[in-house]
Amino acid sequence: MNASTGNALQDALKKHQLNFMPLIQTMGMLPVLLILCILFQLVTGYAETADFSHAWQSGRFLSWQNLSIIAQQASINTVLGAGMTFVILTGGIDLSVGSILAASAMVAVSISLVPGASFLAFPAALAGGLVLGLCNGGLIAFLRLPPFIVTLGSMTAVRGLARLLGNDTTVFNPDLPFAFIGNGSIFNIPWLVVIAFATVVISWAVLRRTVLGLHIYAVGGSPDAARLSGIRVPLVLLFVYGVSGLLSGLGGAMSAARLYAANGLQLGQSYELDAIAAVILGGTSFVGGVGSIWGTLIGALIISVLTNGLVLTGVSDIWQFIIKGFVIIGAVALDRYRLRGSART
Amino acid sequence: MSEIELRSAGPILEMRNISKTFGKLRALRNVQFSVAQGEIHALMGENGAGKSTLMKILAGAIRPDAGSEISIGGTLVAMTGPMAAKALGVAVIYQELSLSPNLSVAENIYLGRELRGKGLAAGWLDRAAMIEGSADVLRRLGASFTADAKVCDLTLAERQLVEIARAVHSNSKILIMDEPTTTLSERETERLFTIIRALRDEGLAIVYISHRMEEIYELSDRVTVLRDGTYVGTLETHAISPSAIVQMMVGRDISTFYKKNHDAHNLRGKPILSVKGMSDARRVKGCSLELHENEVLGIAGLVGAGRTELARLIYGADKASAGSVAVDGVVKRIATPLDAIRAGILYLTEDRKELGLFLDMSICNNINVGVASRDARMGGLLNFRRSRERSAQAIKDLNIKVSSPKGLVGALSGGNQQKVLLSRLLELNPRVLILDEPTRGVDIGAKSEIYRLIDNLAQRGIGVIVISSELPELIGICDRVLVMREGCIAGELGGPSNAAINQNNIAAILTAASECDVPEHRHTHYSNLESRAS
Structure with missing residues (x-):
């Protein structure tokens, strides 16, 4: 009968899709990253020689030097994205990371100028970020305020705080004690990249190898079920916002080290959006409970590759914004598609 | 599929060979169902028998498998969606309005x-x-x-x-009513019935779904019974009787279906759990109860009587306004579920998908999420070997059908999901286990396995509280049954000093018109009960 053959076809398609889904879920956005790299290599090569047959060899994108620049550009966003991954895994959001980064950088540079206390500059950046993150977390976990509202508020307030810290000026320190992390290398690998990678590895260990990590996924999956199974949900929330703040502080130290300076107004503007974009591009679900830190790393690299590649190919600043925006929307669409395939029934 | 001949002969609705498969699960198998004009037709069956699936197909919410036939007014129709169903004159009054x-x-x-x-x-x-x-x-x-x-x-x-x-x-020509009286008072129910009868007399065909037997006798002209997704039969008006319906619904001798091998010899002994004057100032009004070792204590009551609310208060899931909980004679301060778990009290939620399982997590993690911190190495590292062992053991012990412990729990059938959730609780070595509707949405095979498990746990000395809306279940597995009404414990059956646990005695307490008794007067209430039973 006609109907039954149609049904058989549908079944076959369904089976095909079932085999196809795990691939998308595990591979995540890695293929997108690779395709972008190849594309930019060809386009930059073609722009150089106007000849397709030599485009690959003469491309400027896939040089060791350029890749190193991309990795450095991605490093701060990777660190912020790692913190954001913790938060989004619980179903929350942290809009204040850019402001916290600016405030921590201000703290770091200011303290480095104090004679005799300059060695405290780096730890002070971390501590400042941690405290601000814990403030967010406390409001969200114990007063049960919505994360979006709390961090929207602290994004504005902490930005003001960052400007206040330097009397709304740029603070310089040409002898910044921890400047090496912004400009130095170890075994030819920039410190920025080492720090970003270490952050990802430690985050992975916490999320996948500790009880706390399991509890973070559980809270994101269903906060009510988590509470009923004996998980202290407020402490988990406090932890994730604390981590996000701490890593923003680390990002602040990294920015300051790179520039030998900090400015409360300009530093870290709209970094939260790049961090969120990295997490979402990495396949972490916005509703929480599903996602991985490796995805965030790839997401941050995609953003960095896009920016760098578009600059190399001579796309104007304006179009870079438009293209990046579409990539983020496309990623959310992909998130929907992935969720539909998962076993939520 | 345009106009329906209003005065057509024969049934207005005829469903034949209706099958529906969800993945591997066959929810319906060649079910038939027909309703005549001007008839109130009751559709009955236990939870998971396929009633709602059948009605969803009729309402166009889901599409049946190929080969299923639906005709309305004698014309074969295709239910392509809710709008098509509406256009064909099918209307549904859902439980959630x-x-x-x-x-x-x-x-x-x-x-x-x-x-x-x-x-x-x-x-x-x-x-x-x-x-x-x-x-x-x-x-x-x-x-x-x-x-x-x-x-x-x-x-x-x-x-x-x-x-x-x-x-x-x-x-609409066909009106489907899914448990319309669950949230209504007695007077409102009476008014609703008057309206339903009037609609029938106007020529509407009414499909009536309810768990309440009395309503079925009072209201329906015919009864169709489903069991495990198959059509069991249709009873004509004169053949409708309680025993006939129960027989058809359960389909087997109840005495072998329920297991009670444990010996509740400790009923007069010291209680392991004693709850005193538990209130939340809203739905639960001063409930006290005692639970003994080796005992299965049932809590019966209508939806909204406060059974789940009471359980959640004991478990610390909601805030109590008054009351105390003692385990083994020691009063425990229980403010959160974690406090309860540490005191040895565990609670199985009635809503396993929203409040129980983590659907995006593996079966293994779902089983271990509660016990993970106890198993952890070096103050917080997951102990993967231990969790693998635990999940393998649980899968074996509870006969959970999984392809791999690493599979997602959301892909399992209702019965297996429930077993996963149960094993999460059992890993935590409970002294007291509160099971809220433990067999809801569970197929009949898993049901009897869960009954056997409860019996086993009681044998091992655990005190089990079972909250259930299915009276045969409570009668079959419990040593003692408390009946809740309007937030109070209105009566007690079974045990050494009370009337026997049976449908009539439970119904008598449920429908007693008296206002709630205050806890101090509970004993006078018992004597009332005994006099009624004798």
């Missing part, structure tokens, strides 16, 4: 079919005409509210009437 509370009654009745003005007002809503049209219907149904009232100001019973009005107004 589907009204827009911010709109008026008239706007809700005309929702999706709004009247538009004429001439200059073309495109504008013609509110006056809509209110007039709605008022007509409301008058026919004897409603006491007006068509311009806001739905959010109405009681639940009145809202239900709005739904019925909407169905009547859109000229």
Whole structure:
């Protein structure tokens, strides 16, 4: 009968899709990253020689030097994205990371100028970020305020705080004690990249190898079920916002080290959006409970590759914004598609 | 599929060979169902028997497998979606009402079919005409509210009437009512029945789904019974009797289905759990109970009697306004579920998908999420070997059917999901286990396995509290049954000093018209009970 053959076809398609889904879920956005790299290599090569047959060899994108620049550009966003991954895994959001980064950088540079206390500059950046993150977390976990509202508020307030810290000026320190992390290398690998990678590895260990990590996924999956199974949900929330703040502080130290300076107004503007974009591009679900830190790393690299590649190919600043925006929307669409395939029934 | 011949001979609705498969699960297998015009036809079956699936197919919410046939008014039709079903005259009154509370009654009745003005007002809503049209219907149904009232100001019973009005107004021929009385008081139920009978006499075909036997006898002209997704049979008016229906629903001798091998010899001994005066100032009013070792204690009651609320108070999931919980004679401060777990009290939620399982997590993690911190190495590292062992053991012990412990729990059938959730609790070595509707949405095979498990746990000395809406279940597995009504414990059956646990005695307590007794007077209530039973 006609109907039954149609049904058989549908079944076959369904089976095909079932085999196809795990691939998308595990591979995540890695293929997108690779395709972008190849594309930019060809386009930059073609722009150089106007000849397709030599485009690959003469491309400027896939040089060791350029890749190193991309990795450095991605490093701060990777660190912020790692913190954001913790938060989004619980179903929350942290809009204040850019402001916290600016405030921590201000703290770091200011303290480095104090004679005799300059060695405290780096730890002070971390501590400042941690405290601000814990403030967010406390409001969200114990007063049960919505994360979006709390961090929207602290994004504005902490930005003001960052400007206040330097009397709304740029603070310089040409002898910044921890400047090496912004400009130095170890075994030819920039410190920025080492720090970003270490952050990802430690985050992975916490999320996948500790009880706390399991509890973070559980809270994101269903906060009510988590509470009923004996998980202290407020402490988990406090932890994730604390981590996000701490890593923003680390990002602040990294920015300051790179520039030998900090400015409360300009530093870290709209970094939260790049961090969120990295997490979402990495396949972490916005509703929480599903996602991985490796995805965030790839997401941050995609953003960095896009920016760098578009600059190399001579796309104007304006179009870079438009293209990046579409990539983020496309990623959310992909998130929907992935969720539909998962076993939520 | 246009107009239906109103006075056609034969059944207005005929469903034949209806099958529905969800993945590997066969929810319905060649089910038939037919309803005549001017008939109230009850559809019965245990939870998971396939009633709601069948009705969803009729309402166009899900599509049946190929080969299923639905004819309305003698014409074969294709239920391509909810709109098609509506166009064919099928209307559903769901348990969760589907009204827009911010709109008026008239706007809700005309929702999706709004009247538009004429001439200059073309495109504008013609509110006056809509209110007039709605008022007509409301008058026919004897409603006491007006068509311009806001739905959010109405009681639940009145809202239900709005739904019925909407169905009547859109000229529905077939009205499906899914447990319409669960949230109604006795008086409201009576009024609803009057309306249902009037609608039948006007020629509507009514499909009535309910778990309450009394309603079925009182209301229905015929009864069709489903079991495990298959059609068992249809009883004509003269053949309807309680025993016949139960026999058809359960399909086997109840005495072998339920297991009671444990020996509740400690009923007079020291209680392991004693709850005193538990209240939340809203739904639970001063409930006290005692649970002994080796005991299975049932809590019966209608939906809304406060059973789940009481369990959640004991477990620390909600805040109690008064009351104390003692385990082994020691009063415990229980403010959160974690406190309860540490005191050895564990609670199985009635809503395993929303409040129990983590659907995006593996089976292994779902089993271990509670015990992970106890197993952890070096203050917080997951102990993967231990968790693998635990999940393998649990899968074996509870006979959970999984392809791999690493698979997602969301992909399992209801019964296996429930076993996963149960094993999460069992890993934590409970002293007291509170099971809220442990067999809801579970197929009949897993059901009897869960009964056996409960029996086993009681044998091992664990005190088990079972909250259930299925009386045969409580009668079959419990040593003692408390009956809750309106937030109070209204009576006790079974045990050494009470009347026997049976359907009549439970029903007697449930329907007793007296107001709630205050806890101090519970003993006088028992004597009432005994005198009634004797």
